[in-house]
Amino acid sequence: MNKVSEIIHQPTRLKIMAAMKALPGGEWIDFVRLRDIVSMTDGNFGAHVNTLADAGLLHIDKGFVGKRPRTRISLTPAGHIAFDFYLTELQAILTGFGNQKSFIGPKLTSS
């Protein structure tokens, strides 16, 4: 499994990516709402979101609604591709093709 897929493969991060993938192209979702969908606590959830953002898979937007801080998250185009590829890798494992060394995935940077 390539490095980006390994980042996604962690159970909570997998759920985050799957939840984001269900939203139509580039749609933003509230941090709190996403956390509730994934059923996570704040501290752990924030760390996983940051890990995915550092890998270039998520956008994080921190702003305010009036005086209340609001954090929104969206899936980057690279995140879309990476998640689709990750699912392809898993499917390949189920069909018996996933253990070949020549299986190469996309390289993504954190920029």
Added chain:
Amino acid sequence: MKVDFEQARAALESAAATRHRSAQLRSYALASPYLLLWGAIWVLAFGLCQWQPERSGLIWMVFDVIGVALGLVIVLRRPGRRKSNVVGVRYVGICASLCLFFWAAFFILRPVHSEQIAAFISLTVAMIYLVGGLVLGKWRIVVTGAILAFIMLFGYVFFQNHFFSWMSIVGGGVLLGAGFWLKRV
């Protein structure tokens, strides 16, 4: 990292379940404002009808126009601007189709009195939620439709003299409650 067959299968199942849950809750969150809007309209319009029953037709005409207009505003403010214009056209089309349906139905079924009109329209709305929820697999919408149909029939049979008050408080309350329920994860 090596991932075995069982781990891959479990990961795919987790991804599919989470995607389904996310899509489902997104649909509910998009539907919630309409239920809140029409819940408020039912509370106000039916309340006024109980107070001025001879003007119930005019009252509902005004509130229907307000409801459709505000509903259109909700549609146009949805995320995804380009798509929201298409949804806006569909929304107006659906409202116009329902108006024509009700006009035709009451023309065929005439003479009808105002409580019958209110009951028929409320029942139709409840059935749209129930059947629509079944078709789309949205169980919270199904439950909303079923409860709405039940309380409408209950009120029509047992509280016909106070039917408008019943629909204002209980019917409007069900729609408002459903609107808040759909907002929650």
